[in-house]
Amino acid sequence: MWNGDALDLDAYLAHLGYEGDRSPTLETLRELHRAHVLSLRWENLDAVLRGDVPLDLATLQGKMIGNARGGYCFEHVSLYAAALERLGFTFFAVLGRIRMGSPKLLPTTHAMLIVDIDGRRWLSDTGFGASPLEPIEMKADGTGTATTDGVWAYRLRRGEVTPGADGWTLYQPAREGESDDTGDGWMARHTFTLDPQYPVDFRMANHFIATSSHSPxxxxxxxxxxxxxxxxxxxxxxxxxxxxxxxxxxxxxxxxxxxxxxxxxxxxxxxxxxxxxxxxxxxxx
The missing domain is CATH 3.30.2140.10 (Arylamine N-acetyltransferase)
Incomplete structure (x- = not known):
């Protein structure tokens, strides 16, 4: 589905500087996630300069592998998903609503992957820009997770994310002047439900982000x-x-x-x- 068979996996891993194990384990996911976030920039220059952001794998590889260019979430996650698929991981994609403390209901324009390993589920959010350096566990009992990737702190909670819709909210510590959405110093970064999304859904949301005057x-x-x-x-x-x-x-x-x-x-x-x-x-x- 994610064209993993067409990915030059050796070139992708070399670009990340990843030389670790290639089996679909939690340790591999953690190391690959971290390497991707630290190696590939978040940028929207193609949207600004050309009004066009292709998501086909050939274009993504030519732009993001072996070059210092990056992309935004749909590009990052499409490339990352191809790698996880090639490595044999079990996962699905979701779309989220950016919050950053805003009470407004915004469209689903942020892409992420949910990865299942040995009965545990992980949010692997590599395309946010200021992305976590590690996957974050989504606890099966829905109690949420408070965690740090060694540098930045996060809180992941399950609950109602839009009227009548159950999902998850990722929080980060609120700095001075930012919204305190929890009452104890945490700002909502984005929300998402677990409705699986596919490359065709990415293309539709990507078109809005790259071309609409309503997209910053x-x-x-x-x-x-x-x-x-x-x-x-x-x-x-x-x-x-x-x-x-x-x-x-x-x-x-x-x-x-x-x-x-x-x-x-x-x-x-x-x-x-x-x-x-x-x-x-x-x-x-």
Missing amino acids: FSYRPFIQRVLPDRLHLLDNRTLTTVRPGADGGPEVRELEPEEVPKVLSDVFGIDLTPKDATLLLTKLV
């Missing part, structure tokens, strides 16, 4: 890079660096338009062609 990712450059001890974000011309537990909050700097291509290279490791760099400058506000 269709016109506003947004890039993220996760490192073991910090997160870099570029939102249009605003560069933010977040470190867990850092005193004084995030480091924020407003860039001049001409600085953006260099910051993409120096901070995010994304080297644009001269043509794309020039085109990007016309998109910045």
Whole structure:
């Protein structure tokens, strides 16, 4: 279903620097998840520059393997799903609603995988940008999970996520000025139900994200890079660096338009062609 047989698995794993075991175990999933998040950037430059984000595996491999380019969740998860399928994992895809503390009901535009291993179920969320560095267990009794990936803390709870719909909410600690959705310092990041989704569903949601004027990712450059001890974000011309537990909050700097291509290279490791760099400058506000 996810075209795993067409994936150049050796090239994908080499790009991640993964040399571990290839059997479909929890340890393999953890190591592969972490390597994917740390190796592949989150970016929406194709949507902004071209209004088109293909999800076929050949395009994804050409863009994301062997290059310093990345993609957004539908690209990440389509590539990651092909790898898990090739390695023999049992999983299915879901779509979630981004919250980030907002009370608004937003469409299902975030893709994730749910992986089943030895009777236990894991959320493997590799395409969020500021993604967890490890899968998060979805406890069978629905009591939820409070966990850390060694750097960032998360809470996963089961409950009503939209009127009449049972599902799961992933929370992160709320920083100063952010919404406290639990009353004890946690902000809702996104919600999801367990309705299985398929590549055709990805294509429909991806079309909205890449082309609709109602999608912020269709016109506003947004890039993220996760490192073991910090997160870099570029939102249009605003560069933010977040470190867990850092005193004084995030480091924020407003860039001049001409600085953006260099910051993409120096901070995010994304080297644009001269043509794309020039085109990007016309998109910045």
